[in-house]
Every structure is written in C-alpha cells, then in structure tokens.
Amino acid sequence: MAVETGQSVAPAAGGDARGRGRGTGEKSGKAPGPLRRALATHWYAWAMVAPVVTVIAVIIGYPLLRGVWLSLTNADESNVARTIGVNEIEATYEFTGLENYTEILTDGVFWDRLGWTVVWTVGCVSVTFLAGLVLAVMLNRKLRGRALYRIAIILPWGIPAFVSVFAWKMLFNEKNGILNKVLSGGGIDGVPWLGDPTWAKISVIAVNVWLGVPFMLVALLGALQAIPGELLEAAEVDGANAWQRFRNVTLPGIRSVSSTVVLLSTIWTFNMFPVIYLLTRGGPGDSTEILVTYAYRLSFLNSPRDFATSAAWGVLILLLLMAFAVVYRRSLRKQGEVW
Amino acid sequence: MRRGIGTTALVAAIALAAGACGGSDDGDGKKNAGGELSGTVEFWDTSGDAEKDFFKKVAEEFEKEHPGVEVKYVNVPFGEASNKFKNAAGGGAGAPDVMRTEVAWVADFASLGYLAPLDDTVAVDGKDDFLPQAWGSTQYEGKTYAVPQVIDTLALFYNKELLEKAGVEVPKSFEDIENSTGKFEKEGVTPFYLRGDDPYFVLPFLYGEGGDMLDADTKKITIDDEPGVRAFEVMKDLVDSEAAITDTTDGWENMQKAFKDGKVAMMLNGPWAIEDTLAGRQFKGREDNLGVAAVPAGSAGQGSPQGGHNYSVYAGSDNLDASYEFVKYMSSAEVQKRTTEELNLLPTRTSVYEEQTVKDNQMVQFFKPAVDKAVERPWIAQGNSLFEPLRVQLAEVLTGRTTPEDAAKKAGEEYAELLEGGDWK
Numbered sequence: 001m002a003v004e005t006g007q008s009v010a011p012a013a014g015g016d017a018r019g020r021g022r023g024t025g026e027k028s029g030k031a032p033g034p035l036r037r038a039l040a041t042h043w044y045a046w047a048m049v050a051p052v053v054t055v056i057a058v059i060i061g062y063p064l065l066r067g068v069w070l071s072l073t074n075a076d077e078s079n080v081a082r083t084i085g086v087n088e089i090e091a092t093y094e095f096t097g098l099e100n101y102t103e104i105l106t107d108g109v110f111w112d113r114l115g116w117t118v119v120w121t122v123g124c125v126s127v128t129f130l131a132g133l134v135l136a137v138m139l140n141r142k143l144r145g146r147a148l149y150r151i152a153i154i155l156p157w158g159i160p161a162f163v164s165v166f167a168w169k170m171l172f173n174e175k176n177g178i179l180n181k182v183l184s185g186g187g188i189d190g191v192p193w194l195g196d197p198t199w200a201k202i203s204v205i206a207v208n209v210w211l212g213v214p215f216m217l218v219a220l221l222g223a224l225q226a227i228p229g230e231l232l233e234a235a236e237v238d239g240a241n242a243w244q245r246f247r248n249v250t251l252p253g254i255r256s257v258s259s260t261v262v263l264l265s266t267i268w269t270f271n272m273f274p275v276i277y278l279l280t281r282g283g284p285g286d287s288t289e290i291l292v293t294y295a296y297r298l299s300f301l302n303s304p305r306d307f308a309t310s311a312a313w314g315v316l317i318l319l320l321l322m323a324f325a326v327v328y329r330r331s332l333r334k335q336g337e338v339w
Numbered sequence: 340m341r342r343g344i345g346t347t348a349l350v351a352a353i354a355l356a357a358g359a360c361g362g363s364d365d366g367d368g369k370k371n372a373g374g375e376l377s378g379t380v381e382f383w384d385t386s387g388d389a390e391k392d393f394f395k396k397v398a399e400e401f402e403k404e405h406p407g408v409e410v411k412y413v414n415v416p417f418g419e420a421s422n423k424f425k426n427a428a429g430g431g432a433g434a435p436d437v438m439r440t441e442v443a444w445v446a447d448f449a450s451l452g453y454l455a456p457l458d459d460t461v462a463v464d465g466k467d468d469f470l471p472q473a474w475g476s477t478q479y480e481g482k483t484y485a486v487p488q489v490i491d492t493l494a495l496f497y498n499k500e501l502l503e504k505a506g507v508e509v510p511k512s513f514e515d516i517e518n519s520t521g522k523f524e525k526e527g528v529t530p531f532y533l534r535g536d537d538p539y540f541v542l543p544f545l546y547g548e549g550g551d552m553l554d555a556d557t558k559k560i561t562i563d564d565e566p567g568v569r570a571f572e573v574m575k576d577l578v579d580s581e582a583a584i585t586d587t588t589d590g591w592e593n594m595q596k597a598f599k600d601g602k603v604a605m606m607l608n609g610p611w612a613i614e615d616t617l618a619g620r621q622f623k624g625r626e627d628n629l630g631v632a633a634v635p636a637g638s639a640g641q642g643s644p645q646g647g648h649n650y651s652v653y654a655g656s657d658n659l660d661a662s663y664e665f666v667k668y669m670s671s672a673e674v675q676k677r678t679t680e681e682l683n684l685l686p687t688r689t690s691v692y693e694e695q696t697v698k699d700n701q702m703v704q705f706f707k708p709a710v711d712k713a714v715e716r717p718w719i720a721q722g723n724s725l726f727e728p729l730r731v732q733l734a735e736v737l738t739g740r741t742t743p744e745d746a747a748k749k750a751g752e753e754y755a756e757l758l759e760g761g762d763w764k
Contacts, residue, residue: 078451083431085655089452174586175593194588195535196738283536284587284734285741300422302724302757303447 071100071311077304093308100312109294110316117270117290120201124208124269129262131209132216137250139217140224150221157214165278168207169194172279194280197287204288208275212268216261223257224250259332266328267321291317377407378658380665383424383435385417385648389614393681401668408661417441421723428453428653436656437665440485440649442476443716443723448651449479450720455654455662456482462652462663464671465688472710473687476718477649485649486670487687489678491609492713493543493643494706497630498621501528501604512636513547513573516605520582523604532594532606533577535585535737538729540607542644544570546714547637552725553754555717559764562729563751566639571736571743573637578737587734595619607634609646610706613683631705645713647687679703685710721757728753 039046073093081091104110139150156164171179172193180190193203227250235245273292276282282289282297289297291313299310380401384394395412402410413435415423421444427434428448440448448454457463457477463486466474473487497509505522507530508515516531523530534540545551550566553559561567577583584603586593595612597603599619608616613629616622622629634643650666652659668674675686676694683702691697692707716722732746741749755763 077425077429080429082429082452083655084428084452085455085653085657087452087654169589173589173593175584176596195586197740280588283731284738285731287740297727301727303721304451305425 067311067314070307071309071315072097073308074099075307075311077307079304080307096308100309101316104309104312104316110291113286113289113291113294114320116201116288120205120208120290121266121269123205124212124272125262125265127205127209128212128216128265129258131213132220133258135213135217136220136224137246139221153217154214156210157218161211161274162278164211165207165275168203168210169279172203195284197284200280200284200288204276204279207279208269208272211275212265216265219257219261220254223254227253259328263325263328266324270321270324271317291320375407376405376661376664378661379409379411380437380658380661381411381413381435382665383413383415383420383438385415385420385439385441387417387611387615389618390611390682390684393678397674397677398665398669401665404668405661405664408665410665421447424448424453425451428655431655434653434655436658436662437650437652437669439488440651441723442645442647442649442718445476445485445649445651446479446718446720447723449482449484453654454484455652455656455659456484457486457652457663457666458483460663461660462486462650462666462670464667465690468672468688468690470687470689470710472645472713472715473647475715476645476647478718479720485651486666488648488650488670489610489675489684490645490647490687490710491611491685492645492706492710493540493607493609493634494709495605495632495634496598496608496612496616497605497632498598498601499628499630500621501526501601502630505604507604509630509632510605510635512641513544513577516635517577517580517582520580528601529581529584529597529603530605531577531583532597532603533574533583533585534590534594534607535578535587535733536590536730538726538733539644539646541570541574541729541733542714543607543634543642544573544637546642546644547635547639548573549637549639551714552729553717553758553763555719557764558762560751560754560758562754563747567747567750568743569638571733571746574733575736575743585737587737610684610702613702631702633709642712642714643709645710645715647685724757725754728757 072095074096075091075093079091079093082089135153139146139153143149171177174180174190174192174195177193179193184190192199194200231249231253232245235249240248270290271292272290273296276288276290276293277296280288282293286294286297295310295313295317299306299313382398384391384398386394391414395414398410398412402408420438421441424434424438425448429451434453445454463483466483469487470490473490477483477485477487495510501523502509504526505519505528507519507522510516510519519530542552545562545566548566548569550561550564550570552562554561578585584597594603594606594608595615598606599616599621601621616629617626634641650669652662652666656662670687672686672688672691675688675691676697678684679686679691679694679697679700683700685703685706686692686697692703697703728750732741732750735741736743736746
C-alpha cells in the first residue's frame with residue numbers, strides 16, 4: 001500500500017525522484033541497492049520522520065560521537081576550549097588513542113564495580129519483575145475497589161524519584177529514622193541501614209524496587225488483560241489447575257511484553273544514577289557505587305574534572321549494555337520469540 | 340554551549356542528578372552616562388538555613404546604595420555549589436556574577452580561568468585590613484582572586500550541664516574523651532559525636548598526631564605517614580570504645596540533633612553551627628549552657644584547620660563593575676560587623692575586631708585565638724579534591740572494612756594520582 005503511494009507521487013517530489021534517476025545512472029547501470037530502493041519507495045515515510053531523525057542526530061548522535069572522541073583524548077576541564085566572558089580559551093588536549101581504556105580495564109576498580117553493578121541490576125530487576133507480576137495478577141481479578149488499589153500502587157510512579165529517595169533516606173536514618181524507631185520499639189536493635197556495606201546494598205535495592213514496581217505492574221497488567229478469557233476458560237474446561245493455567249497460558253501470553261520490560265528495566269537499573277547517588281553517595285566507602293556513580297566520582301569530584309576518563313567510562317557502559325541487549329535478543333529469538 | 344562535554348549516557352545521568360544549572364545572568368549593564376552602576380548582579384550564596392535570611396537581606400540592601408543595580412540572590416546548597424558553578428562557568432552560561440567561595444575553591448576555580456583577578460579593582464578595599472591568614476586563601480599564582488568574607492576553624496562544643504552532671508572536666512585530649520565514657524553512663528549520654536561522613540573533621544585528628552595531608556613546601560604527600568595511620572586509629576578507637584557515636588551518612592543532621600537534644604555531650608564544630616545549635620532544646624533560652632573549647636589534642640599536640648569563605652567574581656560576568664562594587668560592599672567592615680552581631684561569625688578585617696559589639700561577642704572571644712593558631716591548608720588548585728579519598732577511607736575504617744594502615748596508604752595513592760603532573764613525592 002505504502003509502496004504504491006510512494007511510487008505514484010514520486011515524480012512530483014522532484015529531488016528524490018531525480019536523485020534516484022541520476023543515482024542509478026551514475027552507478028553505471030548497476031541495479032539499485034536495497035537501501036536505495038527502500039529510500040525511493042518509502043520516500044514519503046522518510047520525509048515524515050526526517051525531522052525526528054535530525055533532532056535525534058543532533059541531540060544524541062553528535063554528543064555520542066563527541067563522547068567517543070573525547071574518550072580517545074586527554075581532555076579535562078583545564079585544556080578544553082571554553083569561553084569565559086571575553087576570554088576565548090583554545091583547546092589544548094591531545095589524541096591519546098586507547099590509553100584511557102587500557103588504564104580503566106587494567107585497574108581493579110572497574111571490575112569490582114562491574115561485579116556489584118551486575119548484582120544490583122539482576123537483584124533489582126528480578127525482584128521488581130516478580131513483585132510487579134504478583135501484583136498484576138492480583139489486580140487482574142475482579143475485586144471490590146480494584147480501581148483504588150491500582151491507584152494506590154501506581155501512585156509512587158507519580159512522585160518525582162528524588163523526592164521518594166529523600167523520603168526513604170529519612171526513613172533509613174540510623175539515629176532518627178522511623179524504621180529504626182519501629183524496630184527498637186519492638187525490642188530489636190536498630191539497623192545501620194545506610195551505614196553498613198551489606199545493609200546499604202539491601203537498602204538501595206529496596207528503594208529501587210519500590211520505584212520500579214509501578215512501571216512493571218502497569219505493563220504486565222496490560223499484557224494480562226490482553227490474554228483472551230476464552231483461552232483460560234478452555235484450559236479450565238480441559239482440567240488444568242490454577243498453576244497449570246498460569247504456567248501454560250498466562251506466562252506465554254505476557255511473554256513479549258515481559259521480555260521488553262525486563263530489557264528496558266535492566267538498562268535503566270544498570271544506569272540508575274539518582275537512587276544511589278542521592279541515597280548513599282556510593283557509601284559507606286565505595287560499597288554501593290555502581291559503574292555510573294563511580295565514573296561520576298572519578299571524573300567530576302576531582303579538579304580539574306577529567307572529561308576523557310569519564311567519557312571512556314561512558315563508552316564502556318554503553319558497550320556493555322549494547323552487548324547485553326544483543327545477547328538477550330538472540331536468546332529470545334532462539335526461544336521462538338518474534339520481536 | 341559549545342562545550343556539551345563528556346556527552347555520553349553518563350552525563351545525561353549527571354545532568355539529571357545535578358538538576359538544571361542555575362539561573363541566567365541577564366545583567367546587561369555597565370556604568371551609564373552619569374557614572375552610576377546599573378544592571379543585575381546575580382549572587383550565589385552557600386550559607387546554611389540559619390544564616391541565609393540574613394545574607395539575603397544584606398545583599399539586597401546593596402540596591403539601596405545603587406538604585407540602578409538589581410541584586411539577584413540565589414541560595415545554593417553548599418555541597419552542590421562547587422559543581423554547579425563549574426558546570427555553569429565552563430559551559431559559558433548560567434554562572435553567577437558573584438559567588439561565595441569556600442577557601443579551598445578559590446585556587447581551584449582560579450586555575451581553570453573562571454575567576455576575575457581582583458587586584459587594582461574596587462573589590463579590594465583596604466587590603467592591609469584583612470587578617471593575613473584569611474588573605475592567604477585569596478591568592479593564586481601571585482594574583483588576588485577573592486576577598487575574605489568570614490574565617491573559621493573547628494572547636495569542641497560541649498554541653499556544660501551534661502559535663503557537670505557527669506563530673507567531667509572539659510577534655511584536653513581525645514584520650515580524655517575516651518576515658519570519660521563510664522562517667523556519662525548513668526545519664527544515658529554518649530560523650531562525643533564523631534563525624535564519619537565528612538573528611539574535614541578528620542583534620543583535627545590528623546594535626547593532633549603531628550601530620551597533615553601534604554607538605555606543600557617540600558611537595559610531599561604525608562597522609563600515608565605514621566600520623567595519618569594514627570589519626571584513623573584514634574577515630575576508630577573512639578567509636579569502638581563507645582566513647583563516640585558516628586554515622587557515615589547524614590552526619591550533619593544526626594550530629595546536630597544528638598547534640599541539641601542532649602544525647603551526646605560534645606562534638607567538633609565551627610562557628611557556622613552556633614546559630615543552629617542555640618536553637619536546640621538544650622540551649623534555647625539558656626545559651627550559657629553551650630561551652631566552646633579548643634579542639635582536643637592528639638598524642639602530638641592540637642591543631643584545627645583554618646576554614647572560611649570568600650567572595651569571588653566570575654570572569655565571564657557581564658557586569659564586572661557592579662560585581663566588584665558588590666564584593667566591596669559585602670566584605671566591608673560594616674557588613675562584617677553586622678554578620679558577627681547577628682550570626683556570631685568571625686570577621687576577616689582587623690578593624691572589625693576593634694568594634695565593641697564584636698569584642699563583647701563570646702563566640703568571637705573564644706574563636707579568635709583559635710583562628711590565630713589554626714593550621715592553614717595548602718592553597719593549591721587540587722586542595723578541594725584531597726577530601727574525597729579521605730571521605731571514602733574514613734567510612735571504610737569506621738565500618739571495619741579496612742585497617743587504618745591500609746586506609747592511609749590508599750589515600751596516599753589517590754593523592755599521588757590527583758597530584759600527577761606536579762613534582763610531588
């Protein structure tokens with residue numbers, strides 16, 4: 001359909017059509033490549049998305065390329081070009097190749113932090129997913145006041161994350177926080193929530209789960225409601241018990257949604273800067289620093305700020321996530337997921 | 340905004356956390372034909388909750404003297420101010436015209452070209468009037484980049500009533516504090532609050548053992564020497580012997596609350612905490628209950644770091660003339676005198692110490708001799724960066740994840756990395 005429209009209007013579009021004609025000619029009679037053909041036939045679609053593509057190129061593409069470039073230099077706050085009032089200061093940083101990368105990868109700090117980042121990501125995503133699924137299944141039933149429950153559970157989503165984190169920080173306060181007041185009221189010793197490395201790790205994961213559950217819930221609830229009731233009824237008629245129905249009808253039914261939200265949530269959690277930075281500043285010591293917060297500390301708390309190393313950390317993080325996404329997709333495809 | 344800098348996913352996250360950077364300075368004014376100043380002066384103040392109303396009021400009074408100038412007062416939380424200023428100053432947009440800069444920030448900002456040199460401008464008014472140790476922090480490579488606002492140092496704050504009930508003398512050393520633990524038991528009071536989250540509060544322990552972070556004269560890193568190790572040891576011992584409680588997060592709130600409620604009898608703090616402390620349950624209406632004494636000594640003597648704040652002017656300000664005038668006004672003897680009267684903060688001008696109200700001020704009477712003996716920190720560009728490794732290692736020691744020896748060694752290694760390029764040993 002789109003193809004037909006494209007072709008019939010193409011001559012009127014001037015530029016593209018001419019370009020196509022000439023292009024084919026210049027390629028000395030070679031048949032147009034698949035890209036060229038796609039461009040030509042879907043020119044209308046391309047024209048429609050052009051503004052978006054341009055904006056994305058400017059706000060994502062350019063900074064990304066610049067970040068990659070900076071990671072190959074020794075740029076820092078004192079040698080980059082900057083304009084301060086009437087002073088134009090020229091850039092004096094140099095290309096250093098992969099030096100930043102070798103330095104980072106040969107330092108134990110990166111691997112230490114990567115280890116905890118993986119634990120943090122897997123912990124947060126799995127708990128968030130399970131909690132979201134359980135709540136979604138519960139809310140998918142017909143029960144009185146369902147709308148109210150839904151609102152109550154989705155509400156945390158509406159609060160800006162940093163407000164929630166500060167609220168949690170107050171709850172966790174070792175000396176004056178309400179959690180420890182409750183515990184000591186019950187005759188249990190207060191817990192150094194953010195003061196002990198292990199408890200601090202549990203605390204940050206708990207807060208992130210709390211922040212992430214509403215999203216999971218909404219997504220999974222939508223998926224659940226898209227499962228035709230007849231399927232479940234048929235299974236019931238066939239004698240499947242509740243668990244079997246859940247296992248063999250519900251889970252496959254929400255598979256495509258859940259695989260997407262797990263991927264998204266993994267990427268978000270991996271880079272969840274605000275929760276850790278605002279709750280513990282990576283502390284105590286550096287026990288709760290994930291890759292992004294550690295990169296921030298390494299490169300932005302010292303003076304002059306080391307843009308090059310920070311960019312190199314950023315690129316490494318990006319590569320890790322891209323590798324993860326590729327592997328994840330491939331494994332889904334193997335399971336017959338159309339995605 | 341050419342400098343979109345380390346523009347990766349990382350920076351997006353940072354931007355989120357740092358929030359939008361500052362306001363905009365739309366000051367367009369120079370002097371108009373009559374020689375009158377005009378335009379807008381945006382002033383970033385970093386003072387705390389108990390102090391900010393006063394500084395806002397004073398800053399805005401500048402408009403009365405210079406009707407053409409509009410002062411835009413912005414209070415920036417101290418902890419974020421340095422980063423926020425750097426984002427704005429390096430990015431070329433949103434930086435304030437005048438900023439209250441902590442003493443360690445001046446050399447840092449100046450080395451990056453963010454500050455306007457103030458020699459031979461109206462901003463410096465009566466250079467010889469300033470205390471020499473306060474003036475030291477305004478210099479970078481032979482030029483003046485700031486004008487001192489207040490000077491301070493750490494001291495021992497104590498609750499007179501609690502000490503009396505326990506029958507304890509004001510401690511002279513950290514050992515005295517440790518030995519007094521039992522005497523406070525019947526009151527259910529812990530003797531001391533130890534800041535476990537703020538590296539600045541490590542310095543009295545470090546100086547007390549005869550050490551320092553660096554020796555700027557011989558360009559040697561000294562944090563990993565014996566005194567550095569002992570400083571960590573003393574702090575850990577205080578906590579382990581239950582002479583002190585500590586916290587590796589929220590230290591300021593918890594310390595103030597514990598002290599104001601009489602849960603701890605002593606803490607280390609500076610003049611900036613006086614207003615807030617006096618508002619507490621134990622001191623409200625009976626200010627005499629607050630005692631201040633010199634920081635306790637370690638095994639090698641006593642010492643506390645010299646701190647304070649300056650005013651500096653952003654080199655890219657559109658409104659330099661008005662900014663210079665504003666700095667001159669804010670650091671004037673008159674404003675300093677009022678600051679002392681209202682907030683018990685220590686002036687940086689010798690002439691202000693001659694004023695009767697300042698002479699009579701109890702806190703000044705105590706803190707002035709302390710300031711005179713305070714240890715000047717190395718005023719180098721990396722001076723401020725030295726604290727972060729110390730903060731991490733302090734928490735590691737207090738939570739028992741590392742030994743004092745390893746902590747001092749690690750801090751030394753990080754310093755070596757920070758000072759890379761200089762000829763530091």
